[in-house]
Amino acid sequence: MSSELPATFRLFKPYIPVKLLIVEDEPALRSSLVEYLRQDGYVVEAAVSYGQAHEKIKLYQYDCVLLDLTLPDGNGLDVLRTLKADNSAAGVLIISARGALDDKVLGLELGADDYLAKPFHLSELSARLKAIIRRRQFQGQRQLLFQELTVLPDQAQVLVHGEPVILTRKEYDLLLYLLTHPGRVLTKESIAEHVWGDAADAADSFDFLYTHLKNLRRKLQEKGAADYIRSVYGVGYKFSAE
Amino acid sequence: MKLLAATNRYYVLLAGLLFSLGSGLLYVGVLWALQGEVEERLFQQRDYLRREVQRTGQLPGTPFEGRMQLSTTPQPEVLRDVLLLEPLENELEPYRQLTFRLQLNGQTQWVSLSKSLLETADVRRLIMWLLLGVLGALLLSMVLLNRWLARRLWAPFEHTLHQLRGYDVRQHQVLQLPPTRIEEFTQLNHTLTHLSERVAADYAMLKEFTENAAHETRTPLAIMQAKLEQLLQLPDLPAPAGPLVADLYAAVQRLARLHQGLTLLSKIENQQFAAAVPVSLAELLREKLRQLEGFIEDKQLRLEVSLTTAGTLPLHPALADSLVSNLLHNAIRHNQPGGLLRVQLSATELAITNTGPALVLTQNPEQFFERFRKQNAASDSPGLGLSIVQSIATFYGFEVRYEHDAEQALHTLRVVF
Numbered sequence: 253m254s255s256e257l258p259a260t261f262r263l264f265k266p267y268i269p270v271k272l273l274i275v276e277d278e279p280a281l282r283s284s285l286v287e288y289l290r291q292d293g294y295v296v297e298a299a300v301s302y303g304q305a306h307e308k309i310k311l312y313q314y315d316c317v318l319l320d321l322t323l324p325d326g327n328g329l330d331v332l333r334t335l336k337a338d339n340s341a342a343g344v345l346i347i348s349a350r351g352a353l354d355d356k357v358l359g360l361e362l363g364a365d366d367y368l369a370k371p372f373h374l375s376e377l378s379a380r381l382k383a384i385i386r387r388r389q390f391q392g393q394r395q396l397l398f399q400e401l402t403v404l405p406d407q408a409q410v411l412v413h414g415e416p417v418i419l420t421r422k423e424y425d426l427l428l429y430l431l432t433h434p435g436r437v438l439t440k441e442s443i444a445e446h447v448w449g450d451a452a453d454a455a456d457s458f459d460f461l462y463t464h465l466k467n468l469r470r471k472l473q474e475k476g477a478a479d480y481i482r483s484v485y486g487v488g489y490k491f492s493a494e
Numbered sequence: 495m496k497l498l499a500a501t502n503r504y505y506v507l508l509a510g511l512l513f514s515l516g517s518g519l520l521y522v523g524v525l526w527a528l529q530g531e532v533e534e535r536l537f538q539q540r541d542y543l544r545r546e547v548q549r550t551g552q553l554p555g556t557p558f559e560g561r562m563q564l565s566t567t568p569q570p571e572v573l574r575d576v577l578l579l580e581p582l583e584n585e586l587e588p589y590r591q592l593t594f595r596l597q598l599n600g601q602t603q604w605v606s607l608s609k610s611l612l613e614t615a616d617v618r619r620l621i622m623w624l625l626l627g628v629l630g631a632l633l634l635s636m637v638l639l640n641r642w643l644a645r646r647l648w649a650p651f652e653h654t655l656h657q658l659r660g661y662d663v664r665q666h667q668v669l670q671l672p673p674t675r676i677e678e679f680t681q682l683n684h685t686l687t688h689l690s691e692r693v694a695a696d697y698a699m700l701k702e703f704t705e706n707a708a709h710e711t712r713t714p715l716a717i718m719q720a721k722l723e724q725l726l727q728l729p730d731l732p733a734p735a736g737p738l739v740a741d742l743y744a745a746v747q748r749l750a751r752l753h754q755g756l757t758l759l760s761k762i763e764n765q766q767f768a769a770a771v772p773v774s775l776a777e778l779l780r781e782k783l784r785q786l787e788g789f790i791e792d793k794q795l796r797l798e799v800s801l802t803t804a805g806t807l808p809l810h811p812a813l814a815d816s817l818v819s820n821l822l823h824n825a826i827r828h829n830q831p832g833g834l835l836r837v838q839l840s841a842t843e844l845a846i847t848n849t850g851p852a853l854v855l856t857q858n859p860e861q862f863f864e865r866f867r868k869q870n871a872a873s874d875s876p877g878l879g880l881s882i883v884q885s886i887a888t889f890y891g892f893e894v895r896y897e898h899d900a901e902q903a904l905h906t907l908r909v910v911f
Contacts, residue, residue: 322709371746371750453827
């Protein structure tokens with residue numbers, strides 16, 4: 253089985269199937285989310301309405317729920333309330349189109365783990381999801397492995413062949429983002445937004461990204477790691493062993 | 495000018511005009527009557543003299559009150575005004591004089607009878623004072639009456655005005671205006687109440703619309719972005735398609751950011767950021783500068799920071815964040831490699847200076863803050879940053895000034911609290 257396992261999931265040790273519930277009423281977006289996350293190796297179920305979501309969370313256990321707040325027959329926050337009332341162990345990531353500050357504050361107060369406003373990068377969503385699952389499920393043994401690279405998110409430490417590499421905060425964030433999306437094409441926009449947030453606005457081009465990646469590559473290679481950061485012409489970057 | 499003062503002015507003008515006209519007529523009339531009286535007496539005296547001369551052949555012994563002069567030199571027979579010397583007071587006084595011919599002892603004599611007009615002048619003066627007095631009393635009472643009316647009749651109007659001044663559509667309230675005794679004011683209050691109901695409803699609708707519009711456009715944007723990202727992941731995507739999809743992806747990103755900016759602007763303009771907490775701009779600036787460290791170093795900017803106040807301002811945290819970020823991002827993005835970035839915060843203003851080439855539109859600093867105004871059309875930024883800065887500043891009653899120092903190629907944006 254492990255040979256068929258998507259690349260991402262070889263990162264986590266041991267492998268436990270992660271079950272997701274996607275609550276999203278918009279069919280086109282729902283299908284993208286389902287497909288993208290299935291490719292990431294999750295076991296994905298979808299609910300198209302508040303009623304359906306409510307039924308599913310009452311019947312089944314999920315590791316994480318992706319929750320759209322605006323549903324045709326109810327408020328997504330009520331799904332969150334039900335989960336919390338049932339003392340569910342599921343993590344909750346809110347994806348909202350409302351983008352109102354109040355929603356975010358309220359959602360997080362009600363116990364959501366994270367909040368993402370539409371539109372978002374799928375890769376960003378996936379990174380946040382992984383962060384939630386890492387925090388919740390792999391307590392005590394959290395580490396990411398990729399060939400000779402090991403990342404210990406708790407200590408923010410990177411090892412090559414077991415030897416620590418000294419990275420700046422941004423280089424570390426970059427590596428972690430790339431490493432959690434092996435084989436995926438990551439756009440420059442999504443990388444910049446994930447690592448630098450709004451501050452990326454201060455730059456007039458994505459050249460800074462190139463500079464930081466160059467430094468990261470150099471530091472990893474100095475410790476004897478192979479170069480896994482490939483640039484995809486005109487698009488962005490990809491972290492891949494092939 | 496107050497409405498009452500304005501109407502008052504017309505009343506006073508009209509009253510003054512009518513009164514002066516009436517007084518003039520009265521004055522002339524009285525004068526005319528008095529003079530007629532004097533002339534009547536003169537004629538009576540002439541007739542009496544003539545009769546006496548005819549009967550007795552000589553002038554009567556008892557002289558008249560007034561004066562009589564006899565002369566043998568021919569004189570015109572007229573009635574006229576003359577000034578004669580009053581022997582007692584030794585001054586000239588006005589007289590009415592009648593001259594006529596008289597046959598006395600076979601000789602033709604010219605008799606001049608004069609009668610003082612001094613009494614007439616006294617009466618005239620009396621009339622004038624009386625009229626002036628009445629006019630003054632009339633005007634004074636009119637002013638007093640109006641002042642009293644202003645306080646009494648206009649009280650409900652003042653009340654309405656006071657209510658309107660305190661009206662705030664954000665609180666979703668409807669004006670409560672009581673009916674008054676005056677029909678016009680009752681109508682006004684009724685109309686205003688109705689208007690405020692409509693405004694409150696429209697405002698609620700506008701708010702809902704903004705939120706819905708934001709929601710409705712965000713979802714298709716999210717779909718586009720997700721589909722494009724999936725497209726990029728396809729293993730057999732032809733190599734030349736990559737940059738095309740990436741450009742499309744970047745365009746969607748721009749649209750998303752534009753949307754975000756416009757939503758923020760409309761929210762600020764709809765005053766949906768009423769909540770305020772004390773925000774320390776110095777702290778916020780320090781935090782932002784720390785986040786931007788990398789970009790400042792990349793451009794090798796000379797950073798000069800002077801934060802001379804630790805005070806706080808009552809701001810909405812999201813707006814404070816947006817204000818500071820937009821100013822700093824702008825100053826870094828448009829800076830030149832090795833340029834200057836100066837951040838100065840005092841109790842009264844925040845000034846951010848950066849080096850940069852002269853702007854084409856330096857002539858007209860107003861344009862600087864226009865939406866979508868970009869120095870460089872190829873730039874990725876939606877060109878809303880400074881509009882947002884100005885909008886936030888206006889919302890809090892701050893003033894934003896742009897200054898350009900051509901000699902040192904320095905641009906300064908100053909937010910005066």
